[in-house]
Amino acid sequence: MLQDLESKASSGESFSHEEAERVLACADLVSVGTLGELARRARHGDVVTYGHVFEVAGDAVPSELGDAREVRITSRPVSVAAGCALVRAVVAASGDIPVTGFSATDLLDLVGGDHLALAEAARELCAAGLTGVAYFPVDRFEEPAELVRALRHGGLEVSRASVDRASTLAARLVCIERVAALQREVGALLAFAPLPRFDEIETPSTGYDDVRTIAVARLVCGEVPSLQVDWVLYGPKLAQVAIAYGANDIDNVPATDPLGLGPRRSPRIDIVRQISAAFATPSARNSRFERVS
Amino acid sequence: MTVVAIADKLHAGGRLTRDEALEFYLHAPTSLLGGLADQARAHRHPEGVVTYIIDRNVNYTNVCVARCKFCAFYRPVGSAEGYTLGFDEIFRKIDQTIALGGGQLLLQGGHNPDVPLEWYEDLFRQVKRRYPEFRLHALSPPEVIHISRLSGLMTAQVIDRLIAAGLDSVPGGGAEILVDRVRKILNCYTKATADEWLGVMREAHRAGLRTTATMMYGTVETVEERLEHLFRLRDLQDETGGFTAFIAWSYQPAHTELGGTEATGIDYLRTLALSRLVLDNFDNLQSSWVTQGGKVGQLSLAYGANDMGSVMIEENVVRAAGAQYCMDEFEVVRNIEGAGFVARRRNMHYDVLGAPVFRERDVPRMRELAVARDDGRAGEAPDLRDYEARSAAGKRARQ
Ligand code: SF4
Numbered sequence: 001m002l003q004d005l006e007s008k009a010s011s012g013e014s015f016s017h018e019e020a021e022r023v024l025a026c027a028d029l030v031s032v033g034t035l036g037e038l039a040r041r042a043r044h045g046d047v048v049t050y051g052h053v054f055e056v057a058g059d060a061v062p063s064e065l066g067d068a069r070e071v072r073i074t075s076r077p078v079s080v081a082a083g084c085a086l087v088r089a090v091v092a093a094s095g096d097i098p099v100t101g102f103s104a105t106d107l108l109d110l111v112g113g114d115h116l117a118l119a120e121a122a123r124e125l126c127a128a129g130l131t132g133v134a135y136f137p138v139d140r141f142e143e144p145a146e147l148v149r150a151l152r153h154g155g156l157e158v159s160r161a162s163v164d165r166a167s168t169l170a171a172r173l174v175c176i177e178r179v180a181a182l183q184r185e186v187g188a189l190l191a192f193a194p195l196p197r198f199d200e201i202e203t204p205s206t207g208y209d210d211v212r213t214i215a216v217a218r219l220v221c222g223e224v225p226s227l228q229v230d231w232v233l234y235g236p237k238l239a240q241v242a243i244a245y246g247a248n249d250i251d252n253v254p255a256t257d258p259l260g261l262g263p264r265r266s267p268r269i270d271i272v273r274q275i276s277a278a279f280a281t282p283s284a285r286n287s288r289f290e291r292v293s
Numbered sequence: 294m295t296v297v298a299i300a301d302k303l304h305a306g307g308r309l310t311r312d313e314a315l316e317f318y319l320h321a322p323t324s325l326l327g328g329l330a331d332q333a334r335a336h337r338h339p340e341g342v343v344t345y346i347i348d349r350n351v352n353y354t355n356v357c358v359a360r361c362k363f364c365a366f367y368r369p370v371g372s373a374e375g376y377t378l379g380f381d382e383i384f385r386k387i388d389q390t391i392a393l394g395g396g397q398l399l400l401q402g403g404h405n406p407d408v409p410l411e412w413y414e415d416l417f418r419q420v421k422r423r424y425p426e427f428r429l430h431a432l433s434p435p436e437v438i439h440i441s442r443l444s445g446l447m448t449a450q451v452i453d454r455l456i457a458a459g460l461d462s463v464p465g466g467g468a469e470i471l472v473d474r475v476r477k478i479l480n481c482y483t484k485a486t487a488d489e490w491l492g493v494m495r496e497a498h499r500a501g502l503r504t505t506a507t508m509m510y511g512t513v514e515t516v517e518e519r520l521e522h523l524f525r526l527r528d529l530q531d532e533t534g535g536f537t538a539f540i541a542w543s544y545q546p547a548h549t550e551l552g553g554t555e556a557t558g559i560d561y562l563r564t565l566a567l568s569r570l571v572l573d574n575f576d577n578l579q580s581s582w583v584t585q586g587g588k589v590g591q592l593s594l595a596y597g598a599n600d601m602g603s604v605m606i607e608e609n610v611v612r613a614a615g616a617q618y619c620m621d622e623f624e625v626v627r628n629i630e631g632a633g634f635v636a637r638r639r640n641m642h643y644d645v646l647g648a649p650v651f652r653e654r655d656v657p658r659m660r661e662l663a664v665a666r667d668d669g670r671a672g673e674a675p676d677l678r679d680y681e682a683r684s685a686a687g688k689r690a691r692q
Contacts, residue, residue, distance in 0.1 A: 027633045029595035030327040037324065206631045207588030208595075237558030237589045244323050244559060270554070277557040279323070 002031040009035040012042040014180065014222035017173075023216050024169050029208060036215030036246025040227070044248040048280040049226065049291060050271045054094075054255040056101075059086055061093045067268055068094075068255035070287035072134045073101030080110055080121045084128040091129030098287045101125075103135040104147060104158070115150040122154020131287070132157030135197070137164035138178045139171070145185045152188060159190040159288070160251075161224070165198050167205065172196075172213045173220075180221045190289045191226035191249060192217060195234060210238060211245040218246030226289055231267075236274055243278040249285070250275070296321045303329050309571050314520050318567050323559060330566035330597030337576060338599045343634035344577075344643065345625045347395035347650065348430070349606040351386055352665055353378045354673075357403025359435070359484040363469070363512055365548035365613040367403045371686035376665060377405060379674025380416055387424055390606060393659070394622065394650030397641055399603065400431035401466055401610075404439040404484065407673070407687030410451065412680045413440065417459035429459055430641050433466030434493035435485040443683060449496045456500060462641045463497045465505035465540065471525045472518040479512055479551070491529055498535025503642055506536045506575075510564055511544040511556030519564065523571040530574045537643055538577035538600060541568055542584040548613060558589045562596040569597030577643055582628075583608060586618050591628040600639075601625050607663040621659035623651055 005019060015023070026032050054068035058075055065071065071094045077083030083102060091099050102125075111117035133151060136158050138144055148158045161179045166172045176194055183189050194217035199205055218227045228249035229242045239250050250271060257266040275282035284293040294302070299313045300321070309317070317326065335341075354377040357367035368375040387398060398420075402408075417429055432440070432455065441448045452460075468490055469481055476482035485493070497504050506526050510519050530536050541564055543556040556564075561581075569578050580598040582590025583605060590601070604622050620628070626649045629636035638646040650656055673690065682688045 028328075028331070029592070029632075030324050030331055033327070034324045203627065204587070206628055207591040208632050210588060211592065235586065235588075237561075237586060241558045241562065241589060241592060273554065274557050278559050 001026055001028045002035055005035055006038060009038040009219060010042050012039060012222055015216075015219040017177065020173060020176070020216050020220050023219060024173060024212055029211070032212055032215045033245045036218045037244055039218045039222070040243075040246045040248050043225070046281045047283050047291075048243055048248050048250065048275045048278070049283050049285040049289065050231075050250040050253050050275065051285050051287065052255040052267070053252045055252070056090055059089075061089045063093065064256060065094065065097060066256035068097050069285065069292065071097050071099045072252075073099065074134060075102075076106040077102060077110065080124055083110075084124050087125055087128040087130045098131040099129060100132045100134045100287060101130055102133055103137060104133050104151060105135075105137055105140045105164070107133065108147065115146055118147065119150040119154040122151045122156040126155030130156060132159055135162045135164075136160060137162050137197070138175050138182065139163050139166050144178065144182050148182065148186045148188055158188050160228075161189050161192045163194055163196045166196050167200050167203070169209055169212065172209075173216065176213075176217045176220050179217075179224060183221065183223045189224050191228050191251070192221055192224045193228045193230060193251060195229060197230070197233060207238065207241075210234070211242060214242045214245040214247050231271070236270065240274045240278050243275065243280055249289070296325070300325060300329060303333075303570060308573060311520060311524055314523070314567065314571050315517060317570070318516055318520070318563065323563055326563055326566040326570075327596045330569040331595055333569050333573070334578070334597050334599050341634055342637050342645070343594060343599055343601060343629045343632070344637050344639040344645065345601040345604065345622075345629070346397065346639055346641065347390070347393060347604045347606075347622060348397035348399055349386055349390040349395060350399045350603065350608050351378070351383065352402050352609045353383065353400060354402040354405040354408060355609070355665070356405040356407070358406055359404045359439075359481065361481045361484070362479050362551040363509070363544055363549050364610075365545070366610040370406060370684045374671050375673075376671045377408060377673035377677055378665065379676045380419060381676075382666070382674060383416065383420075384423065386607065387420065387427060391424070391427070393604070393606060393656055394638075395604070395606065396426065397428035397430055399464055400429060401433055401436065401464060404436065406443065406684045407677065407680075407682035409680050409683075410440050410444045410446070410454065412677070414454060414458040417455065421459040428461045428641055430462045430464055431455075431460055433464050434490045435467035435481075437463070437493050438485050438489055448493050449500070452493070452496055452500050452502070456502065460502070462502050463494070463504040465494075465507040465536070468507045468522070469509045470512070470514045470518055471522045472514065475512070475514045475518055487525065491525060494529060494535065495533060498533035503535055503537045505538045505540060507539070508541045508568070509544055510541060511560070512551060512553070520571070523568055527572055527574060530572070534574075536575060537641065538579055539568060539572050539575045540579040540581060540602065541565055542581040545584060558585065561585055561589060562592060565593055565598060566596045582620055583618055587620055587624065587628060590618075590620075591632055594629070594632045594634065600643075601629055605662055606659065607665070609665050612662070612664070617661075619659065619661045622649055622656060623658060626651070
């Protein structure tokens with residue numbers, strides 16, 4: 001049903017709004033996956049990357065970083081000063097592993113929505129050792145380009161776009177197109193994680209919607225290099241299936257073996273197994289999306 | 294034959310040979326496998342309906358002498374954690390099932406030497422007396438073989454007696470992989486060889502019962518052995534036509550003696566799709582959301598499945614091995630409709646019963662699956678004292 005779009009997908013050219021809507025509405029899910037996979041292969045060949053992340057959820061400073069290539073602070077600071085203090089403590093414990101942290105939304109809230117103050121906060125966090133913001137939820141900002149400029153002006157990278165909440169496919173397409181436009185305008189993004197970080201408890205997103213979102217994000221955001229799925233949030237099964245729909249990066253693979261499942265089932269081994277079983281070549285990457293294996 | 298030639302053969306309505314199926318599984322892209330399976334599903338079910346059943350998965354005992362290496366559910370005879378439910382406990386579960394719109398129990402359990410044939414007969418008769426419309430989908434082939442060994446009767450005689458007591462259909466559990474090399478490694482050869490499992494199903498079909506067939510893959514079998522399993526089922530279905538449905542699920546390794554890893558989501562979708570193509574004489578293929586989770590469970594509908602299986606209400610076996618997913622009727626229907634299908638309730642024979650119950654009346658939401666006993670209590674119910682125990686521990690307990 002979508003065969004006429006296959007050559008465009010293979011060329012890596014970005015899909016239009018009308019084409020995206022057609023793909024989202026297509027009942028033949030396997031054809032949707034074919035387009036997403038063609039676009040992924042056009043950009044990345046057989047390689048699917050993954051990033052080991054050590055998440056710092058509260059204010060507990062990590063002691064054992066395992067395979068971490070990025071330390072990510074996921075909490076909301078009560079003030080810029082408190083955020084800086086936490087960053088300094090985490091950086092001190094992280095050696096030369098880059099530390100990212102916080103959501104751009106939370107930082108903007110802390111400074112009362114003022115872009116100049118945001119740039120200043122970014123400068124302070126950068127001076128404390130933060131390399132970039134962890135989350136840049138495009139659903140929260142109608143005009144995100146100015147925010148990216150403010151954060152980068154202060155020295156923080158905005159290398160990943162994310163989505164906090166988008167329960168309908170229409171809302172997800174708005175986010176996807178916002179990311180495509182943002183990349184055209186500022187060109188800062190290395191990756192986009194289009195699946196929402198927060199879900200509705202009563203009506204969680206479905207597998208169909210999630211893989212359709214992945215495929216359309218890949219097809220619309222041709223200028224964003226990597227399209228990623230969060231291993232912890234979405235689980236190994238959906239993360240792996242997403243590869244067949246266009247994802248080329250598995251993010252947030254645990255840096256340690258929190259469940260103590262033993263060497264054969266540790267995240268380090270399992271991620272390689274999962275990617276290989278998706279007929280792709282696994283490659284570890286760092287927080288700059290440079291391949292390290 | 295090349296993948297393209299095999300795809301052409303399937304398009305033309307041809308039947309896969311073993312070699313072609315192997316070539317296809319090993320080399321066809323997932324999109325091609327899925328696309329062809331979806332076409333086969335649509336050909337068999339052109340009306341765009343996806344069915345599901347409201348029933349309860351009751352495991353009447355976890356005491357088992359079989360000791361399969363892949364099983365995290367069983368407890369050995371004499372274990373302080375062993376349990377056997379009483380009739381009243383089972384009746385309460387039936388009441389709860391009916392309240393949720395259900396009309397059937399899927400009743401399976403361990404091979405407990407202290408539960409004789411008469412217990413099952415009495416249970417089935419009492420269920421039928423109290424709930425005349427209620428269905429009993431009960432006792433997989435290895436359980437029938439176990440009861441035959443305990444009673445000294447032939448399996449066909451056991452089936453006849455169970456039918457006389459109220460058995461309606463036989464679940465396809467215990468098939469694992471129908472290849473004896475695999476069964477020996479998994480320590481499930483003695484509970485039933487491949488031929489014995491198929492033999493009980495043949496007898497059940499001859500006795501007029503419909504049954505399901507299953508496959509638990511992802512342990513130690515080769516791809517060829519996985520295919521051997523499918524072809525043995527296809528052959529028996531050609532012979533009897535007694536299978537209503539096929540259900541594949543991946544081995545769940547947590548807390549098992551065998552250990553290891555679970556097959557991946559893509560492997561599940563490929564295995565499901567290949568099953569739809571090989572089992573061209575099976576009407577229905579179920580999604581196994583209970584092992585794959587709701588999301589991959591829903592994706593199954595694009596890879597050959599036409600049925601979302603059971604709402605389950607209760608589950609003990611897969612949970613013991615680490616998988617804990619829950620979908621109530623509302624969720625099952627939402628997933629079916631979200632995939633673009635019409636959701637319809639069915640019975641074990643796959644007769645459509647109607648629209649979702651929750652659209653006709655208020656049904657409480659179910660956030661997690663129940664377990665055998667809410668309070669986690671072990672031990673056998675007092676009414677077991679009326680039956681003869683075979684094990685030393687069982688005899689002592691009933692003195
Ligand atoms: S799978 Fe069944 S027969 Fe095997 S050990 Fe578990 S309960 Fe017993």
